[in-house]
Amino acid sequence: MEKFQGKSVLSGVAIGKLYIFKKQEYTLVKETVTDVEKEKERFRGACEKAKEQLSRLYDKALNDVGEEQAMIFDVHKMMLEDLDYLEAVESMIEEQKVNAEYATNATGESFAEVFANMDDDYFKARSADVMDISKRVIRVLAGVKEGGIDSDEPVIIVADDLTPSETIQMDKSKILAFVTRFGSQNSHTAILARSMNLPSLINTDIQLLDEYDGQLAVVDSFNNTLILSPDEETLAAKEKALAKWRADLAQLEELKGKENETRDGRKINIYANIGNAEDLPKVLASDAGGIGLFRSEFVYLGSQDYPTEEEQYKAYKEVVEGMGGKKVIIRTLDIGADKQTYYFHLNHEENPAMGLRAIRICLERIDVFKTQLRAIYRASAFGTCSIMFPMIISVWEIQRIKEIVEEVKKELADEGLAYGEVELGIMIETPAAVMMSDELAKEVDFFSIGTNDLTQYTLAIDRQNECLETFYDSHHPAVLRMIQMTIDNGHKNGIWVGICGELASDLTLTERFIDMGIDELSVSPTYVLPLRKRVREI
Numbered sequence: 079m080e081k082f083q084g085k086s087v088l089s090g091v092a093i094g095k096l097y098i099f100k101k102q103e104y105t106l107v108k109e110t111v112t113d114v115e116k117e118k119e120r121f122r123g124a125c126e127k128a129k130e131q132l133s134r135l136y137d138k139a140l141n142d143v144g145e146e147q148a149m150i151f152d153v154h155k156m157m158l159e160d161l162d163y164l165e166a167v168e169s170m171i172e173e174q175k176v177n178a179e180y181a182t183n184a185t186g187e188s189f190a191e192v193f194a195n196m197d198d199d200y201f202k203a204r205s206a207d208v209m210d211i212s213k214r215v216i217r218v219l220a221g222v223k224e225g226g227i228d229s230d231e232p233v234i235i236v237a238d239d240l241t242p243s244e245t246i247q248m249d250k251s252k253i254l255a256f257v258t259r260f261g262s263q264n265s266h267t268a269i270l271a272r273s274m275n276l277p278s279l280i281n282t283d284i285q286l287l288d289e290y291d292g293q294l295a296v297v298d299s300f301n302n303t304l305i306l307s308p309d310e311e312t313l314a315a316k317e318k319a320l321a322k323w324r325a326d327l328a329q330l331e332e333l334k335g336k337e338n339e340t341r342d343g344r345k346i347n348i349y350a351n352i353g354n355a356e357d358l359p360k361v362l363a364s365d366a367g368g369i370g371l372f373r374s375e376f377v378y379l380g381s382q383d384y385p386t387e388e389e390q391y392k393a394y395k396e397v398v399e400g401m402g403g404k405k406v407i408i409r410t411l412d413i414g415a416d417k418q419t420y421y422f423h424l425n426h427e428e429n430p431a432m433g434l435r436a437i438r439i440c441l442e443r444i445d446v447f448k449t450q451l452r453a454i455y456r457a458s459a460f461g462t463c464s465i466m467f468p469m470i471i472s473v474w475e476i477q478r479i480k481e482i483v484e485e486v487k488k489e490l491a492d493e494g495l496a497y498g499e500v501e502l503g504i505m506i507e508t509p510a511a512v513m514m515s516d517e518l519a520k521e522v523d524f525f526s527i528g529t530n531d532l533t534q535y536t537l538a539i540d541r542q543n544e545c546l547e548t549f550y551d552s553h554h555p556a557v558l559r560m561i562q563m564t565i566d567n568g569h570k571n572g573i574w575v576g577i578c579g580e581l582a583s584d585l586t587l588t589e590r591f592i593d594m595g596i597d598e599l600s601v602s603p604t605y606v607l608p609l610r611k612r613v614r615e616i
């Protein structure tokens with residue numbers, strides 16, 4: 079039996095086999111080859127393997143998400159049969175006597191550039207695809223394994239760290255718990271783990287040794303521990319703890335249908351945060367009053383290319399319709415910083431959290447922004463839908479956004495496409511927005527305070543950096559004063575104010591927030607009932 083210590087992100091107990099999730103990085107090198115025929119053979123073999131992978135991915139996607147989403151893997155397979163592409167790689171190997179990895183990458187890049195410069199949107203979009211298939215062939219050539227979970231039973235994932243896109247692409251039915259060696263409480267991976275209601279530990283002092291793979295383990299994040307190969311006595315105790323945790327969760331169920339009301343009659347709204355339509359059943363099961371934050375960028379992160387208007391419309395409509403008239407607040411895409419997708423082709427930035435992210439991308443890339451707004455407006459015809467905009471710092475931004483929104487509404491009306499009444503709000507997650515909240519409140523219907531970023535920018539502490547946790551105080555008076563100021567300025571101007579950052583689920587602050595006059599708290603579905611319980615005790 080071995081014991082490891084971590085920090086809890088979501089408290090719970092899980093018992094199952096350990097699954098060591100290793101990132102397989104590959105660095106491209108240019109090499110000279112002497113046997114060009116052998117190298118060409120290696121390339122052809124890799125293409126065949128890549129096509130087999132794509133067939134498997136097609137079948138999985140067909141089963142999990144339907145034919146429309148699965149088609150992309152079929153398209154990739156066809157591209158890998160394209161003679162121009164195959165001949166270009168082989169002649170580069172032959173003429174320049176370079177290794178297959180290098181030739182595949184160079185050919186992929188030059189084909190991608192040709193596609194990117196075409197006028198036709200369809201061909202432009204193929205630019206990302208040709209890079210994707212090239213990278214797949216390179217991974218096969220270099221012997222890099224695919225990142226999925228290769229197990230028949232649900233497992234405890236142990237990794238160095240997980241990016242949001244790795245997490246979102248995992249098959250959730252195969253995961254019992256997350257354990258990472260690095261990571262911070264406010265990273266998006268931690269947020270995803272919470273929204274999946276999975277016991278999770280970060281900063282765990284375990285090494286990723288192959289021999290651990292498949293061993294029985296216990297995650298007890300109530301006690302911040304991971305226990306490997308537990309002895310009989312420990313296992314029996316943890317099985318009891320697991321049963322108790324499940325019983326406590328079952329008891330919370332009794333609060334369903336009850337009001338979020340303090341003993342002295344103050345009521346608030348408790349909404350849920352989600353990342354995509356797959357989270358909807360959890361929201362419905364949680365009895366949340368609405369969705370206070372739909373992080374729409376996860377629709378982009380789960381996709382190999384810009385999601386089309388139709389794809390987005392389908393995802394938003396599913397959520398809006400599924401909520402049966404309850405409010406759904408969709409946040410426009412917040413790509414950038416730790417949420418990267420290669421097809422956005424964002425430049426490398428020294429300081430991405432302060433760089434081109436969120437609304438800044440949307441205001442620079444109006445085409446991308448309008449596609450999303452059209453999809454949201456069309457979905458709004460099926461329920462109660464609001465939109466909120468992230469990372470706002472200035473009044474002109476919201477004024478410009480409203481002009482674009484008007485253009486979109488006019489386009490839809492001209493095309494005879496229906497849309498509903500949509501409230502427009504902003505996230506208050508920069509100190510600038512707090513200081514301007516009296517002015518900003520005159521422009522919008524509501525404020526939702528993003529305490530994750532607001533804390534990061536107020537305290538000048540990178541939310542991703544676990545080394546700064548000594549300085550990081552999530553109850554810092556500067557942040558609490560900013561929350562109070564935002565609520566006061568919102569109320570003075572007659573709009574409602576909520577919190578959708580992780581602080582909203584900090585039960586030690588619930589009473590304080592209610593005293594401050596908060597109208598809404600939006601938390602991961604897991605926390606809806608514990609928060610209702612807390613409110614009812616006040």
Ligand code: PEP
Pocket residue numbers: 371373412507527528529530531532578579580
């Ligand atoms: C926040 O910053 O608090 C927030 C809710 O947005 P995100 O965590 O997605 O940046």
Ligand code: MG
Pocket residue numbers: 468507528530531
């Ligand atoms: Mg934020």
